[in-house]
Amino acid sequence: MNVGVGVPPGSVGAVVPQDAVFDTPLAFKSGATMPSYSLRYETYGKLNADRSNAVLVCHALNASHHVAGWYADDPKNVGWWDNLIGPGKPVDTDHFFVIGVNNLGGCHGSTGPATVNPATGVPWGADFPVVTVEDWVETQARLATRLGIDRFAAVIGGSLGAMQALQWTIAYPDRVRLAVVSAAAPRLSAQNIAFNEVARQAITTDPDFHGGNYYAHGVVPRRGLRLARMLGHITYLSDDAMAEKFGRELRGGGYKFGFDVEFEIESYLRYQGDKFSTYFDANTYLRITKALDYFDPAFAHGGSLTAAMAPAQARFLVVSFTSDWRFSPARSREIVKALLDNRLDVSYAEIDAPHGHDAFLMADPRYHGLIAAAMERLLA
């Protein structure tokens, strides 16, 4: 919902998040169930009369429902994909009705581990179910139904968000016209899982973790979260981008021969880690990394991604970035092959970008041009 007063061109303006409460029990893939839950979401643009112009934006690890615009009481808090979404932008809110949702299990307003469990009167904590990409898509589908959207014009995501877009085309083939799958992998590699595991071990071995029930102790496992975030940042940036941004620049003139911050990269990582550890919930972090590890649509099909993608009917735009070593272009090509095997309508682009995995968030004109073209084709 946008409140368009004094809005600069290209921005959806000040936005107001909303909550949708669901009282139909949710069965998780794990076997757990939850009697009720709430999803926080935002919308930009206007749903048209035949409800055919809705776009779902799925978020990755630490993002949220706040995809575009800003808050009236916090104008510097701009949505994480604001460069892509707005009037006249590649995902044009003059034509499309865009929805961002904080995923279930998150820590930005939807029901999550820090939410009080009505059955116990204390935060869910360790009892919050392990949530999967499939579970998220199920909750997003329920939200779409609630909003009267039978079929999305597009489901868009990068990284973990792209996994959700893929899952949408498998679980609800007739509810997605276009899937934009950016900086994706069809499943994590052993190396990807390894990085997640180090992050999880950093959190769960933090003495302030208390088995996941740290809320009751009035602490949070900040040391662990901080390390997890520092490590994450290394994998989001390319070696070249880091060299370009930080190189071996020293904060002082020469070596200090101690263990305080010396290199600029150390300063950057400590800052990012410190900041993250003040606002992100550790139990959410654990569950999101598990959702990443578990996503593997081919697993139920003897390892065949082609078989896994057989239900899909959507058109696809798949984009990878040359310097992304977390989810390299080769991983996107696995997806493209599986889609082509199924005779689907696929556009694929490998963007020669230096930013690493984070390139999917950047306003590269070639990248945005591809998304704009795919979105315009929906209007034809």
Place this chain on the structure above:
Amino acid sequence: MNVGVGVPPGSVGAVVPQDAVFDTPLAFKSGATMPSYSLRYETYGKLNADRSNAVLVCHALNASHHVAGWYADDPKNVGWWDNLIGPGKPVDTDHFFVIGVNNLGGCHGSTGPATVNPATGVPWGADFPVVTVEDWVETQARLATRLGIDRFAAVIGGSLGAMQALQWTIAYPDRVRLAVVSAAAPRLSAQNIAFNEVARQAITTDPDFHGGNYYAHGVVPRRGLRLARMLGHITYLSDDAMAEKFGRELRGGGYKFGFDVEFEIESYLRYQGDKFSTYFDANTYLRITKALDYFDPAFAHGGSLTAAMAPAQARFLVVSFTSDWRFSPARSREIVKALLDNRLDVSYAEIDAPHGHDAFLMADPRYHGLIAAAMERLLA
């Protein structure tokens, strides 16, 4: 010193470490000084009459002076480069007298942070100086002098060991005939430093670190060491090697939807981390990563590695491995260029090996053949 009874072919047999005590004060690059210190070392083969057949093997992060052979009371404890060194092996102890030294600041017998500081009566701990590659080479040169070796036939090292070999050719150009520089970089990249920094932060933020003086508290920062080691292992292996070795194999049949070990790679990392944290000293780990970060011979020459290598007179064998993403072949080519700029005798090989950084420890016949050829040339 080898005790060759019942020795299988190719092995130097049971070996006995020795200690050399130095009472001449050592001035560290940091400005710190140490009045006396001790180095633990091993030797294999026999020093010849003109003392021209000595070979120094420099170790990398967690290795030691125990390079070849085994201990009579611990026959499974085989030296870390035993596949390279022994009678008839590429570094042939029938012809060469090989020395392995535990670097100063280490935790395998040489004076280090866990050693009692005679001035205080308690372990050095946080007061142990930050040690550099230059300092190590200085102590190794003193040991060589003590053993009557004016000039090494070869100085050999991989990774951080290769940095020491490079430094030898700069600091003591007339004391090295051949430098074998394997899986090297002329200095760390921002990404390399970033990984080291996460490891250091894991250790120093462990509540059991106690500012580096954990010895007095009867604890060690095992959580931090464990994380540091897990992270290290990711960078030693290639993505492909991890995929080959572990893939997405699950320990049980299917997903468990919890936070215990599920994927084989998680099990491997936890095992390696647990094991490491029982025997390695955290203060040593901190100092070794700092030595890596600081090594940058070009720094004093306005960034020119060519200028930095100008003093060198040795012949060089430089070897890199295609799948090494920690110190990629491009980093070795920087070294080769600087050596060729100085009109030095350089052989360079890029081995197409799948093992990542750890390839320098493997018995690849092409790799070992190159080292054997370079060593034989010394005998001609």
